[in-house]
Amino acid sequence: MRVTSIILKNLLMIKRLIPVFLIFIIAENSSGQEIYDLSRCVTTGLEQNFSVKVARNEKAISDNNYTRGNAGFLPTVSTTNRFGGNLTSTTQNMNDDSQRISSGIHNTTGSAALNLNMTIFNGLNVQTTYQKLDELKQVGELNTQMAMENLVAQIVAEYYYYIQQLNYQNNMEYAVSLSRERVRIDEDRYLLGASSKLELLQSIVYLNEDSSRLARQNEAILESEVRLKKLMALENLEERIALQDTSIAINPDLHYAELLELTLDLNTSLQVAKKDQQISELDYKIIASRSYPYLNLSSGYNYSYRGYGTGTISDYGELALNNQQTRTFNYGLTLGMDIFDGFNRRREKANARIAAENRMYRYQEIEQNIKAELLTVYYAYENNLRLVQMEEQNLDVARENLEIALERYRLGALSGLELREVQKSLLDAEERLISVKFQTKIAEISLLQIAGKVMDYV
Numbered sequence: 001m002r003v004t005s006i007i008l009k010n011l012l013m014i015k016r017l018i019p020v021f022l023i024f025i026i027a028e029n030s031s032g033q034e035i036y037d038l039s040r041c042v043t044t045g046l047e048q049n050f051s052v053k054v055a056r057n058e059k060a061i062s063d064n065n066y067t068r069g070n071a072g073f074l075p076t077v078s079t080t081n082r083f084g085g086n087l088t089s090t091t092q093n094m095n096d097d098s099q100r101i102s103s104g105i106h107n108t109t110g111s112a113a114l115n116l117n118m119t120i121f122n123g124l125n126v127q128t129t130y131q132k133l134d135e136l137k138q139v140g141e142l143n144t145q146m147a148m149e150n151l152v153a154q155i156v157a158e159y160y161y162y163i164q165q166l167n168y169q170n171n172m173e174y175a176v177s178l179s180r181e182r183v184r185i186d187e188d189r190y191l192l193g194a195s196s197k198l199e200l201l202q203s204i205v206y207l208n209e210d211s212s213r214l215a216r217q218n219e220a221i222l223e224s225e226v227r228l229k230k231l232m233a234l235e236n237l238e239e240r241i242a243l244q245d246t247s248i249a250i251n252p253d254l255h256y257a258e259l260l261e262l263t264l265d266l267n268t269s270l271q272v273a274k275k276d277q278q279i280s281e282l283d284y285k286i287i288a289s290r291s292y293p294y295l296n297l298s299s300g301y302n303y304s305y306r307g308y309g310t311g312t313i314s315d316y317g318e319l320a321l322n323n324q325q326t327r328t329f330n331y332g333l334t335l336g337m338d339i340f341d342g343f344n345r346r347r348e349k350a351n352a353r354i355a356a357e358n359r360m361y362r363y364q365e366i367e368q369n370i371k372a373e374l375l376t377v378y379y380a381y382e383n384n385l386r387l388v389q390m391e392e393q394n395l396d397v398a399r400e401n402l403e404i405a406l407e408r409y410r411l412g413a414l415s416g417l418e419l420r421e422v423q424k425s426l427l428d429a430e431e432r433l434i435s436v437k438f439q440t441k442i443a444e445i446s447l448l449q450i451a452g453k454v455m456d457y458v
Contacts, residue, residue: 033240033241033242034239034240034241034242035241035242035243035244036241036242036243036244037243037244037245038156038159038244038245038457039457039458041155041159041228041232042152042155042156042457042458043458044232044233044234045151045152045155045231045232045233046148046151046152046458048232048233048234049151049231049232049233050233051147051151052144052147052148052151054147055143055144055146055147055148056144058140058143058144059140059141059143059144061140062136062137062139062140062141063137063140065133065136065137066133066134066136066137067133068130070133071126071127071129071130071133072119072122072125072126072129073126073130074118075116075117075118075297076116076117076118077114077115077116078114078115079112079113079114079115080111080112080113080115081111081112081113082109082110082111082112083108083109083110083111084108084109084110085106085107085108085109085307086106086107087104087105087106087107088102088105088106088107089101089102089103089104089105090102090103090105105308106307106308107306107307107308108305108306108307108308108323109304109305109306109307110304110305110306111302111303111304111305112302112303112304113300113301113302113303114300114301114302115298115299115300116297116298116299116300117296117297117298118296118297118298119294119295119296119297120295120296120297120333121292121293121294121295122289122292122294122295123288123289123290123291123292123293123294124285124289124292125286125289125290128282128285128286128289129286131282132279132282132283132286135275135278135279135282136279138275139272139275139276139279142268142271142272142275143272145268146268146269146272148455149268149449149452149454149455150449151231152454152455152457152458153445153446153449153454154231155228155231155232156445156454156457157441157442157445158224158227158228158231159228159243159245160248160438160441160442161224161438162221162224162225162228162243163243163245163246163247163248164248164434164435164437164438165217165220165221165224166221166243166246167246167247167248167434168217168220168431168434169214169217169218169221171427171430171431171434172210172213172214172217172427173214174427174430175210175213175214175423175427176207176210176211176214178210178402178423179203179206179207179209179210179211179423180207181406182203182206182207182409182416182419182423183200183203183204183207185203185409185410186199186200186203186416187200189412199416202416203416206420225240225241228241229241248434248437248438248440248441249441250385250388250437250440250441250444251444252385254378254381254444254447254448256374256375256378259374259378259447259450259451260371260374262451262452262453263370263371263374263450263451263452264367265452266451266452266453267370267450267451267452268452269366269370270363270366270367270370273359273362273363273366273367274363276359276362276363277356277359277360277362277363279359280352280355280356280358280359281356283352283355283356284349284352284353284355284356287345287348287349287352288349290338290345291338291345292337293335293336293337294334294335294336294337295333295334295335296333296334296336297331297332297333297334298330298331298332298333298334299329299330299331299332300329300330300331301327301328301329301330302326302327302328302329302330303325303326303327303328304325304326304328305323305324305325305326306323306324306325307322307323307324308322308323370450373446373450374447374450374451377443377446377447377450378443378447380439380443381440381443381444381447384436384439384440384443385440387436387440388433388436388437388440391429391432391433391436392433394429394432394433395426395429395430395433398422398425398426398429398430399426401422401425401426402422402423402425402426405418405419405422405423406419
């Protein structure tokens with residue numbers, strides 16, 4: 001009996017300290033937090049996320065490549081300039097044993113050239129290349145858009161996952177309050193001699209169990225918060241944030257026919273596949289253009305200078321200097337055609353045609369996969385909507401059942417084990433409703449992303 005009394009006192013002390021401990025944790029975590037709503041989370045992520053910044057830089061590269069000069073429309077102009085010279089000394093031995101010596105002869109040379117080359121016609125290769133660069137530029141824009149859409153979907157999903165964990169925490173707090181009320185009832189009944197110590201001890205054990213679950217739930221909330229801050233690329237990941245929303249809002253008005261129409265028009269992956277197909281067709285035209293004759297214009301201006309010194313016989317002691325200057329302007333048209341290249345052009349055209357056909361099949365495959373994914377997710381969305389209604393009804397029944405069970409327990413007409421089962425049924429109904437709401441929201445986010453409307457969350 002003495003050991004039992006000591007255990008009872010310790011459990012009662014723990015029971016009184018647990019609420020204070022939980023209040024301290026919650027107060028510490030909520031103080032000084034920055035408030036974020038969904039729009040702010042998404043906007044911050046689009047501004048600061050590193051993957052989006054990389055996608056924007058890659059888009060800038062494709063934008064820079066889209067120029068008429070890169071396609072070959074503009075001429076090329078080059079210049080070449082050179083200046084040099086040499087020093088020469090000469091000794092001549094004559095038949096009469098005399099010598100003629102010339103030394104320090106300085107010869108100089110200089111040249112300057114300006115050349116222009118331009119393609120006038122090469123089988124529409126230039127025009128087709130320019131179209132290809134335009135398509136690549138649009139692909140860069142679509143890839144950036146896809147990166148932004150993926151990020152928005154991830155942020156929205158993590159935002160509502162955070163809310164789900166907060167709702168779980170509220171549910172666990174409610175469980176703790178119920179267990180605390182049960183301990184109070186058992187404590188009063190024990191003091192009045194209407195209940196045994198075993199009932200009181202068991203109630204305290206249940207309270208400690210629920211309090212432990214509540215304490216562990218804080219870890220799940222922190223993990224979700226860190227993931228959300230990482231998606232937003234916040235500089236200080238240790239700084240706590242708080243969400244403005246406290247519940248999961250569901251849009252029940254999504255219709256399959258409208259989503260399918262939007263998907264075929266706006267889905268980013270489908271648009272990228274279409275652009276890839278068009279680029280492969282342009283690649284075929286570029287190869288085919290080599291079968292046509294080509295016409296090039298070339299022009300240039302050259303200037304050359306040569307200065308040379310003539311050394312006289314050393315007896316005269318003088319050095320004569322001469323120079324020569326040349327100016328030349330040239331121009332010309334070059335007409336040519338590749339007549340035979342070992343059937344390589346025919347082989348490349350055949351391969352390009354096959355590649356274009358593969359891109360067409362790839363587009364059809366992506367279109368089919370996206371349609372299948374849209375239909376599958378929509379089925380899950382509809383089913384989850386029905387489950388939300390069902391679980392809301394179950395929750396109402398479970399709440400009413402708990403009220404009746406608590407009243408019966410106060411009157412001693414219900415055992416502690418039966419009350420625990422009723423309490424557990426209510427908490428399970430709460431958790432199922434929270435879970436199915438989150439799953440419905442995930443399906444909603446996926447549907448909007450497939451239909452190209454996920455940016456509406458911005």
